[in-house]
Amino acid sequence: MNRKKVILAYNPKAGNGVLKNNLDIIIRRFQKKGFFVLPVRMDHNGIIDAVLREIKPEECEKVIAAGGDGTINIVVNALIKADYDVPLAILPTGTANDFAYYFNIPNEIENMVSIALSDRYTQADVGVVNGRYFVNVAAMGSLVDVSQKTDPNLKNTFGVLSYYIKGASEIAKLKPIPITVESEEFSGNVDIYFMIVMNGRSAGGFKKVSPKSSINDGKLDVMIFKAAHIVDLSQLLIKVLMGNHQESKDVIFFQTDKLRVDTKVHMGTDIDGEKGEKFPLEISVLPKKLRICTAVNDMGCS
Numbered sequence: 001m002n003r004k005k006v007i008l009a010y011n012p013k014a015g016n017g018v019l020k021n022n023l024d025i026i027i028r029r030f031q032k033k034g035f036f037v038l039p040v041r042m043d044h045n046g047i048i049d050a051v052l053r054e055i056k057p058e059e060c061e062k063v064i065a066a067g068g069d070g071t072i073n074i075v076v077n078a079l080i081k082a083d084y085d086v087p088l089a090i091l092p093t094g095t096a097n098d099f100a101y102y103f104n105i106p107n108e109i110e111n112m113v114s115i116a117l118s119d120r121y122t123q124a125d126v127g128v129v130n131g132r133y134f135v136n137v138a139a140m141g142s143l144v145d146v147s148q149k150t151d152p153n154l155k156n157t158f159g160v161l162s163y164y165i166k167g168a169s170e171i172a173k174l175k176p177i178p179i180t181v182e183s184e185e186f187s188g189n190v191d192i193y194f195m196i197v198m199n200g201r202s203a204g205g206f207k208k209v210s211p212k213s214s215i216n217d218g219k220l221d222v223m224i225f226k227a228a229h230i231v232d233l234s235q236l237l238i239k240v241l242m243g244n245h246q247e248s249k250d251v252i253f254f255q256t257d258k259l260r261v262d263t264k265v266h267m268g269t270d271i272d273g274e275k276g277e278k279f280p281l282e283i284s285v286l287p288k289k290l291r292i293c294t295a296v297n298d299m300g301c302s
Contacts, residue, residue, distance in 0.1 A: 011067030068094015141194030176227035
């Protein structure tokens with residue numbers, strides 16, 4: 001068969017199985033356009049890596065990642081490690097679809113497939129933490145592992161609301177954590193509750209976590225949430241919802257292309273909603289590493 005292949009890497013558990021229920025629609029639309037669709041069920045680690053080893057990049061028109069941010073993360077890591085330079089389409093069918101939100105990819109299957117079929121692309125930076133890639137966010141400190149602690153059944157039933165429910169139960173456990181940050185833009189020792197390094201604009205369903213972020217400016221947006229009184233913390237969380245927290249006295253904000261973070265205290269880390277790397281963290285950015293299928297062409301803008 002000489003037709004170009006499209007690899008469809010999908011998470012069968014994402015979004016309460018919404019992708020599985022529409023798999024035939026997706027395959028039918030791509031086949032009508034003359035593509036051969038290779039579905040890859042992401043049910044165990046390493047499966048997408050194995051597929052990319054078998055199919056040469058020149059045989060593949062594009063790769064589709066169907067699921068949430070965690071699924072996209074796995075696919076992107078596999079693509080970069082395999083030096084697989086083809087466009088990436090996103091079908092946001094997971095609980096948290098923060099990376100897709102940046103590109104305004106719709107939630108309706110027919111509309112998201114139309115974008116996946118298009119030849120319009122936006123370039124996107126990719127973050128790196130200790131050699132592991134992330135597309136949306138790297139985080140550390142209290143609350144950052146909420147998505148990892150949230151029961152899958154609760155995710156499927158309540159969606160992003162489940163993160164808020166779990167996060168509220170964790171606030172009482174907050175304790176200051178001393179960290180050391182090194183970068184050209186900011187260096188110092190800080191007691192924090194949590195810290196996030198953003199490539200995208202939203203995280204955990206909070207749409208305005210990093211409203212100034214640009215996906216292809218070669219910079220990461222860093223927000224350090226300093227340890228504060230519980231009353232001040234409550235007010236700060238309201239500011240996060242409004243998107244004006246970056247000017248708060250309890251937040252250190254800067255943009256950088258490289259930083260180092262370390263601590264002597266045990267602290268959880270998170271990469272795109274999944275368990276992250278161990279300290280010290282060496283964080284950097286790969287400018288315009290991906291081509292993302294989007295509704296409009298935006299190959300050079302930042």
